[in-house]
Amino acid sequence: MKTKVNGVKIAYDIHGIGVPVVLLHAFPLNRTMWEPQIEELSKDFQLITPDLRGFGESEGTNEPYLMELFAEDVYGLINSLGLEKVVLGGLSMGGYIAFAFYRKYPEKVQALILADTRAEADTEEGKKNRKALADQVIGEGTKVIAEQLAPKLLGKTTRENNRALLEKIKDIIRSNSMAAIANASLGMALRPDSNPILEKIQCPTLILVGEEDELTPVALAENMKQKIRNAELVVIPKAGHLSNIEQPQAFNRAVKKFLKNL
Template sequence: MRVEDIDIAYDDEGDGIPVVLVHGHPFNRSMWRPQVERLRSRYRVIAPDLRGFGETPVRSGSLPWTAFADDLIGLLDRLGLERVVLCGLSMGGQVVMEVHRAHPSRVRALVLADTFPEGETVAGRELRHGMAARVLREGMGGYADEVLDKMLSPRNVVALPAVAEHVLGMMRGTSPVGAAVAWRARAERPDYVDSLSRATVPVLVVVGEEDEYTPVAVAERMHAAIPGSALAVIPGAGHLPNLERPDAFSDAVERFLAGV
């Protein structure tokens, strides 16, 4: 669907309360396939490719961080959706936090999975800019190989070969330009602790028990900062519990949505 200057690719299945699933970096909307198939019998499930990922192009070498949230709002406008449940994982969780900060009236509830609300540190900015330069220089292959056993629990890389292949394929298939643009934009994101602490909508925090990028302690801290929020820790999963333990992840989301 045309939104502003780009065509946003997305899946839109089912009927009922709209639930928008926002993927992480450097992935695409196919990471949500187990949740789309599970939730579409009771909800309208929308899973877009963010700008520069999957089948959604990126038109320039730089973007403001707010562009990703603006794209989601533009998509909701084109679909005629006023208020939605927003579910985001990792970078997708931070995009969801930006929508909540800038457009709170559009948010019916939040699911924040394997993500963190704090703004970037100086070291973090340098790291993200360095990774952007690296993939533009070398491509995505080396990076993808290096981080696979951090994206997934190392045991699941072995135990779930089809999942590992899917995750590796998403990372290798991501445009280096899209990945770089997102890393640079993400390095400039604001801190969301204050806006989340004032949230008046239902919030579910989800985390894989073995997540190295956003450990359980980070999720517990975010849960404590958000009044009335719920916390679900997914056993036997790393940074991508929706793929590593899709039934447990979807169970937690469905229980939450039942009360929305």
């Protein structure tokens, strides 16, 4: 399905009925990354999975995709669906967008799911790397980026034992537009530190992290758990940065348990 919000057509899927759960995908993937969650979670909840601006089947614009811009798109989608409150979940960049959304629209959030993400802004070195990635994808294309990034997104266990999944992640990255990857990379470099809002988060919060996540390690998840008043932390064994895809059963089990207790 597609709907026009905030000046662009946003593609999204809806599965199931019940409490609405909006899941925001990671960089540089798209909504297909949530396929391992759809069948299980849509039995009890309404799962809404958008392609973020420029990614997948959603229209793009020629500007840095600030996390606040993505959040405004998500707000527009939620309103277009007539939803008063949602459970908002995001993995990696999706988590950065969830923070931006909560900063601006806390009244719309029934609960938060923060997976394999961090509250900290990029370091100066991190910002330079984001800019370099943006330049590289425009200069060399998505195939090169897919080869570089896909192994870093997965944990050691997956890299060694699930070659098919590694290739699938490469395929998803290659399917996205060069411009979207560049614009989102620039936008992430500009995101603020979200640590100041952690203690202001009032809603129930589930923090998930892969035990083998090298990009947003367990220590960063523990930091969020300490600062968010009503948070629980689940570490997913044998998973890296894409814990929902690498260990979907454990991920789904933790999410279902959390949602059923709301």
